[in-house]
Amino acid sequence: MESSAVDAVLLLSFGGPEGPDQVKPFLENVTRGRNIPSERLDEVAEHYFHFGGISPINGINRALIEQMRAEFARRGDDLPIYFGNRNWDPYVEETVTQMRDNGIRRAAVFVTSAWGGYSGCTQYLEDIARGRAAAGEGAPELIKLRQYFDHPLFVEMFADGIAAAAASLPDDLRADARLVFTAHSVPIAADERRGPRLYSKQVAYATRLVAAAAGYGDYDQVWQSRSGPPSVPWLEPDVGEHLSALAEAGTKAVIVCPIGFVADHIEVVWDLDNELRVQAEEAGIALARSTTPNADPRFARMVAELIDELRLDGEPARVVGPNPVSGCGIVVDGQPCSSSPRCVAADAPD
Missing domain, CATH: 3.40.50.1400 (Rossmann fold)
Incomplete structure (x- = not known):
């Protein structure tokens, strides 16, 4: 296998409840260790109950995965796509273990955040490291695709x-x-x-x-x-x-x-x-x-282009404006990750 080849894609996201009984446990997952008062969680829970206790995020991600499959098929690409979350089912730990059991060796990771910083980038690297640790021996190498706020x-x-x-x-x-x-x-x-x-x-x-x-x-x-x-x-x-x-x-x-x-x-x-x-x-x-990308076919096409950047070590596609902004500051292959099409997450950064 070539050094830039991947044999799967992992869509990694935040997660959300899919029924009223899941709302409070989900919020407890999100806020664990932050000493958030229970009454504040009850207040936020009402936002979810307004929509039947269902967050739109998992459904949108599943629809995006279907668009990704269609885009990959259009390109003649048969990469399998996996779905994992930080805070709710399907948890990233379970997904990466499944990937290991399926013989996946090296996968590109697309996260549903375009940004750098802790919550937009570093925390997803921590999720990746946690998933690999849970999978243990034989866990696939997971390569986080670059930030795409200027794609x-x-x-x-x-x-x-x-x-x-x-x-x-x-x-x-x-x-x-x-x-x-x-x-x-x-x-x-x-x-x-x-x-x-x-x-x-x-x-x-x-x-x-x-x-x-x-x-x-x-x-x-x-x-x-x-x-x-x-x-x-x-x-x-x-x-x-x-x-x-x-x-x-x-x-x-x-x-x-x-x-x-x-x-x-x-x-x-x-x-x-x-x-x-x-x-x-x-x-x-x-x-x-105005709407967000959601499951727009162009969003799936963007994922495919980011994977192509990784595979081919190509020049990242960017819209360049005045005073361009750097990425998260993590160094990959001697360069800031914003200058690289990949972000290796073998170990979570500080």
Whole structure:
């Protein structure tokens, strides 16, 4: 087997409950060791119960896997695809053990986060290392594909989503609609953990790329879904507070692009499609929310292209804008991982 060859693909994701009885155990998994009060978990659980106790994320990932299979078949590629999660069934430990039992020796890992930083990249490397440790002797080598926040198809999908959202607004409001990008907030200390504001810089850079592709020279970039005690500083401004400021300034229409998310999971469908939408209606603002990649065939094509980069040691496909931003800072083959099509995770980094 060639050094860059792989014999399988693992889609690695966050996980989510698929029934009301799974919601609380899932949230306990997510928050284990963080001393989150039980009443806070009960509050978040209500967001899931609003949708029947089912997170959209697993269903979206399964649909994406089907799109990946179709894309691979179109290319004449018979790579098997496995699915593992950090926080819920199918757990990554069980999936990697199954891969070992099936004779998989070396697999590419596509994670459902486009970003660097701890939660977007390093924690997935920890998941990979944990899965390999659980599989034990004979565990396959797992190679995390690079971050893709500047991949041309990533930029194209979000730009097209903005265009579709704008088209849904009333004709008389469309031209003056304010474009607002949002991503998941994190504590400022976490944003600085692997370098100066790595995650927030990547989000800001991707936002510039997508805004330019969508034809917008002026826009806002904000944050959402923060949690934790008020004493801990998080990335700001919050999307709800920003919407209030826009309302006070007389804004009549807003296009919200959740650029920080690759799927319409709970932070999108609850925080934006419910809470923010109600706030907008009360403020008299027409709100249009652009879609995320979800199971778009182009998302599957992007995965295939990332795998091709790995196999061929090719030059990563990127949209290049002013002041390009680096990757997570982990060094692979003597280069930052943003410059490499792979991110080897034999051992989890600090």
